[in-house]
Each structure stands twice: as C-alpha cells, then as structure tokens.
Amino acid sequence: MHVLLFLSGVLGNATGLFLFLAPMVTFKRIIRNRSTEQFSGIPYVMTLLNCIVFTWYGLPFVSRNNILIWTINATGGVIEFTYIVIFIIFGPKKERMKVMGLFALIMTVFSAIASISLLALHGNTRKFFCGVAAALFSTVMFASPLSVMVPNVFGTxxxxxxxxxxxxxxxxxxxxxxxxxxxxxxxxxxxxxxxxxxxxxxx
CATH class of the missing domain: 1.20.5 (Single alpha-helices involved in coiled-coils or other helix-helix interfaces)
Known part of the structure; x- marks a missing residue:
C-alpha cells in the first residue's frame, strides 16, 4: 500500500514537473526575440507563490512525511523564479515594474504566513493553517491567467x-x-x- 502511494506521488511529481517546464517554449521565444511581447508575467509570479507556500507546507516541522510535496514545489519555485528573472530582463518598463511589485507583495504574504505558522501556531493547527493557505493560493494560481481577459470583460x-x-x-x-x-x-x-x-x- 505504501509503495503504491509512493509511486502515485512520484507520478504526480513527474506530471507537475512537466507543467512547470511547459512555458520553456514561451521563454525561448522571449530570449530569442529579446522581448516579452504581449505575454503577462502575473501567472508566473502567482505560481511562484503557490510553490513556496506548498514547499513550506511540506516541510517536516509543518507536516510530516511529505517529502514529495516539498521537493517538487521547491523545484517548481526555482523554475518559476528563473522565468520571472527572464521576464524582468526582457519586459518593457511598465511590465517589469508590475512584476517586481507583485513579486515583493507575494514575498511579503509568504513571510507573514511563515511567521504566523512558526510563532503563533503549533501541531495540527499549524498544519491546517498552512494547508488552507496552500489551497487558497493554488486556486489563485490557476485563476491568474484570467488577468489578461478581466479588463476586456469589464470593457464589454x-x-x-x-x-x-x-x-x-x-x-x-x-x-x-x-x-x-x-x-x-x-x-x-x-x-x-x-x-x-x-x-x-x-x-
């Protein structure tokens, strides 16, 4: 039973890694053209927040026996951070400022989550708090590509x-x-x- 769970986790991590690497085609184009064109950097920043919160949730002092969770999300965090750096290098000034501002915001949010969970919560309460935060920001991550169409919806x-x-x-x-x-x-x-x-x- 434990072997099946472990294998399922490994398969899930492989799928997650594929999803993290999928935007490489886009960023190869950005590097080749030296421009972010009309691409938005918001989804990558929100995915980074999702990764670091899930990495935090998977650490032993928050929830035990979750090595697969924190390893894949730590890897995803490094990949997403790389995307953000590339976006900042080749993006127009307005988009760079927006991405850097959002990056500062998510790091502030993560710092608040980590501080509250470490200093104010213990045991299952800490695990529950970090799990809820991870689920919330996972939802935000999947919704973030809508930022491109939301102004058009209001305009319509x-x-x-x-x-x-x-x-x-x-x-x-x-x-x-x-x-x-x-x-x-x-x-x-x-x-x-x-x-x-x-x-x-x-x-």
Missing amino acids: GLGIAQLILYAIYYKNRNHSESAIKDDFIEMDLENIDQVKKPDSRHL
Whole structure:
C-alpha cells in the first residue's frame, strides 16, 4: 500500500514537473526575440507563490512525511523564479515594474504566513493553517491567467451599458422630436383655421 502511494506521488511529481517546464517554449521565444511581447508575467509570479507556500507546507516541522510535496514545489519555485528573472530582463518598463511589485507583495504574504505558522501556531493547527493557505493560493494560481481577459470583460460590460443608454436616449429623443413636430403641425392648423374664418365685425 505504501509503495503504491509512493509511486502515485512520484507520478504526480513527474506530471507537475512537466507543467512547470511547459512555458520553456514561451521563454525561448522571449530570449530569442529579446522581448516579452504581449505575454503577462502575473501567472508566473502567482505560481511562484503557490510553490513556496506548498514547499513550506511540506516541510517536516509543518507536516510530516511529505517529502514529495516539498521537493517538487521547491523545484517548481526555482523554475518559476528563473522565468520571472527572464521576464524582468526582457519586459518593457511598465511590465517589469508590475512584476517586481507583485513579486515583493507575494514575498511579503509568504513571510507573514511563515511567521504566523512558526510563532503563533503549533501541531495540527499549524498544519491546517498552512494547508488552507496552500489551497487558497493554488486556486489563485490557476485563476491568474484570467488577468489578461478581466479588463476586456469589464470593457464589454461598459460597452453594453453604453449601447443600452444610447438606445434609450435615441428612443426618447425621437419621441420628443415627434411630439415637437406634432405641436408645430397643430399650431399651423390652428393658424390656417383662423385665416379661413371670416371676421364677424366686417360682416
């Protein structure tokens, strides 16, 4: 039973390593072209946070017998850090500043998690806290590629709102213009009637 669990863990680590190495094609292109082009560095920073938190969770003083967890995530952390360095070297200034700012933020978050787990928590409580943090940031990591499409989603929503307002305004405008036109027609008809009627004083 233990052998099967170990082999399953090794297979999982091999799959994880493949996923960490998958962006190598992208970074070969970045190095070749000396530009990050339209690629975003946010997913790599968030993956680094996921790796270091899971590495922390797998260490013996947090949770025992998790050598496979901390080894693969430590390896992934080194790979992701390498990607981030390449991104900073070849990225435009605005993107570099964003990536470096996010990197500083995730290191602050990790430092807070490590400090709380070491100084304030013990035993199973420490393990539970670090496990929840690891699961949370794993979810954030998988959601991070959406950062590219989120502004477009908001933009689409705002565009739809503008079209709705325009349709409402255009309808009201047509209604107002029609009402004004009817008023002018009625006024003209009244003037015509007054011209046609003889003045009784001259009869």
